[in-house]
Amino acid sequence: MPQITRDTHGVFIIAATPFTQDGAIDTESLRRLIDFYLSHGVDGMTILGIMGEANKMTPEERRGIIDLVMQRVGDLPVVVGVSDAGLANLSDLGRYAMDRGAVGLMVAPAPGPAREDRIEGYIHAVAGALPDVPLCYQDFPLVTGLPVSPALIRRLSDDLPQMVMLKHEDWPGLNKITALRRMEQDNQRERLSILCGNGGLFLPLELARGADGAMTGFAYPEALVRTVALHRDGRVEEAEDLFDAYLPIVRLEHQPGAGLAVRKHILMRRGAIESPATRAPGPSLTAADVAEINRLMDRLERRLGQ
Amino acid sequence: MPQITRDTHGVFIIAATPFTQDGAIDTESLRRLIDFYLSHGVDGMTILGIMGEANKMTPEERRGIIDLVMQRVGDLPVVVGVSDAGLANLSDLGRYAMDRGAVGLMVAPAPGPAREDRIEGYIHAVAGALPDVPLCYQDFPLVTGLPVSPALIRRLSDDLPQMVMLKHEDWPGLNKITALRRMEQDNQRERLSILCGNGGLFLPLELARGADGAMTGFAYPEALVRTVALHRDGRVEEAEDLFDAYLPIVRLEHQPGAGLAVRKHILMRRGAIESPATRAPGPSLTAADVAEINRLMDRLERRLGQ
């Protein structure tokens, strides 16, 4: 399986992890969910991220997820999130994933002060513990509390040949993409693959700024796939027309914390998973939430049907 | 002028403050902007809020803004933001505003630890310093870092008769509206007027949850006005259809920090102000930003024209 590179593009869907109502991993639903993602034409999959609730799993459970996913996806490239409070646990899981065929690992800076020298040192330590493994830096300050300068991302990309990809979800972040692309041109640096998160909220604009695609978990993966495809074909306005239809729901999924429950409910209602349960402590939906989401889904269907 | 009450509803537009390129208050543009808001049928105006850059003005400048706005608006109710690091400055400005005809004051909790007893004590101190003045509590944790429970808001509303309005912009926040409305019913409490912020991102849903309208600064105030009006008339789906057309731009204005520059650029392009300048330190737009916003504005026009 070719690993992720500085030229990787397309849609890497962030996979949710289905649980049963009593909190067990629902392996049958996980298989169904993988098939669902595959059927919608994603270019890759990212598992065990924040939205995959990896931090609420035991190491065995994480390895079990890796095994199951790798068996099911066939040729589809899989990136594995390995963020962990302990570097040894992180690198153990990372090696396990790579041995099973993962194409790269995703890592966010460890909690601590937002000093850029600390963050830089941490990422170097991760790289040192996982030599030659392609890495994706997750830049998600809304969750990590750790915003970084484009210059730091560029420096990590320069100093660590294995740092090949950015999961871009700073907010606001459009000018960060522009700044990174400009640095590549001005200084003749190797490019970074930039895949965008944030639930896709700015996807068409990010593509216009130079992003290579999406790495996010929207419950309508076909929207991500078609938007990126249309954009690649130069059909920019069509890409945006299409994506705009989904914005009312993207906006709901983008809510911190609560968004995952929205996403799982939609995935359930679309038949991709059995239960919308998240692991405790996790968000759940009220009756009002459910009615609201259902209504927005129906509205979407009508709009797409026009 | 009737003051804000627990039944106030409609759209209170958060007014931007126009500056010249060299940072002076552009009074001519401020007059034009007020006329622009009036022409779009807003029910009220809120000045000197976060998006009005009040914290970058001197006390004299703030009073000058109050004077100018009160002269220009005619009968339109005006709420004045008075958040200030010092309680004496806050109450001085508050009294000045009320003397000039303001219908109420908006206040956010002072910076400090997120302990709810501290926040509660602070709001009581504000109320004590401004007896009998109607207050609007600004609940904007993304900016203040101070999230509070619905129970605290309810308690403030119960204990302080003058606390009549909530500027609701917790995020996620839909269930907070539902919780507050339920508390009113269950406990036969006096209602709070709830006007929603967050750039309007969830406006139609918030109205369905029981909000009374909007208090936000979207550069297309007519979108807020018509959405609220349609909703009042029970034309819920039409309200949502209308608002969805604006979502691509709402999303841009909702970006923390950068959003204000987006808003001012649109206001300028619509002829409401002369310059998009914000006061330093403030956001500004790159050429790429400007092209992007212009394109989205054109897209909106086409869509509305269909």
Place this chain on the structure above:
Amino acid sequence: MPQITRDTHGVFIIAATPFTQDGAIDTESLRRLIDFYLSHGVDGMTILGIMGEANKMTPEERRGIIDLVMQRVGDLPVVVGVSDAGLANLSDLGRYAMDRGAVGLMVAPAPGPAREDRIEGYIHAVAGALPDVPLCYQDFPLVTGLPVSPALIRRLSDDLPQMVMLKHEDWPGLNKITALRRMEQDNQRERLSILCGNGGLFLPLELARGADGAMTGFAYPEALVRTVALHRDGRVEEAEDLFDAYLPIVRLEHQPGAGLAVRKHILMRRGAIESPATRAPGPSLTAADVAEINRLMDRLERRLGQ
């Protein structure tokens, strides 16, 4: 083994976890460290807390630590920290610890917004998952970012009979102790056991405010033990004289992040553990740090020898 109650008092030492230079748990040093703590007369021990680097261990490692400690401590009461991103993992570890003879569990609120209703709901969920198990609430906003009102602590204590102890380390926090003790008197509520953390920085003052002792990890446990004992005997000034001698070092250990490396270096130099290593990512000492700590240790010895 009697479990912790609302009357528990004395010194529960927060145990460090010794690691070898290459990051393995150093079981031989752990035994030595336990003997060291025992020899200094502590009343109890708390393991797997933040300063025990529990979040960098696998579940098996945590269980191994519990087994080893329970075997070694004899009759000494042991509280086990169980904070975990997942509630199921938390309760699994909690049950394991209680089955092995732990006298109670320590838990901090899960990461998320600082809304007190969220924190309250979380602690209720923890209590529900571990019925009848005595709990100690860790109130450490400097690390968790989650400051809470005394009223919330009181409410948890009232509503959950199993919530019997507070690990108090809010900062500033002296008036919180006073407020909690006053609430007990005024409302005839059951008392909470209050043991103080923060490296002991305010220990004599906290005892005077009504605290029952210390739960912290200072590398001179004898200082904590004797201070608490002198205070119990009414020899308040002597208690303070004694503790003041240690303040220059307490101050160093109290530094966020870096303090653990200071503590481990002192424990090593005192012969309690073999290596000062922390698990990556963790603090380490520079040559300047080491010289500084050694000098302060020598100064302490001279002062105590006077």
Place this chain on the structure above:
Amino acid sequence: MPQITRDTHGVFIIAATPFTQDGAIDTESLRRLIDFYLSHGVDGMTILGIMGEANKMTPEERRGIIDLVMQRVGDLPVVVGVSDAGLANLSDLGRYAMDRGAVGLMVAPAPGPAREDRIEGYIHAVAGALPDVPLCYQDFPLVTGLPVSPALIRRLSDDLPQMVMLKHEDWPGLNKITALRRMEQDNQRERLSILCGNGGLFLPLELARGADGAMTGFAYPEALVRTVALHRDGRVEEAEDLFDAYLPIVRLEHQPGAGLAVRKHILMRRGAIESPATRAPGPSLTAADVAEINRLMDRLERRLGQ
């Protein structure tokens, strides 16, 4: 009056601002306080900092403070804190202060994301608005939430000749001093004057690391002055012996928020000001606090009298 330079050293006392019980500036007490500081041999004074409650004053009040202080201090160098949400207000106040004879201005980074490029840009904007004025960068992440790398401080020092001084109060921060001093040697850069804050909690250790003195507001300025003097004379252990006697009180003043009330109470009890009042919203002391501080003051006197 010679301005601050890269070689400035000694003790710049952070001046409290005395208020009357009803919140007015107590000019009589301010004169007395200045005399008090002068009588204890400080080398300079810093006014209108965080602990001077500058953010709760109007611009006129700030200018009034500057006028009064400049008249009273005689030849004593005065640094003026000018941090303000607006850059124009900041530079207006800064120019006013320099015109009245201030020897330099102190500035902290403006609130916003902790991205180092944003902070760097902000400080460049400040420098640009106040060309040729010597600046002191206040590095106080506990309050600003904006920790920065030594490399950024070094870069500011290199790129801005007017950036001549660091008010160092990162925490932990000892290795930051060492790192900065090493950068100066390794790269043959111009030195920065480093004066330390944090209430002096680590002063003797900071001097040993290469700091040039203190810039903090401890209510016993003589402790700062003598510690720095002894250290300059190479009497390192004596310096530390002396300072250790004050540690029990330094520790109380170092408490975030509450510390200012402690400091003002001590200043009042020492006859330096009339009232311990802080401006609302500000900390105040309970009866228990007052008894506690008085007892610690008496203990200090006994210890110094030995």
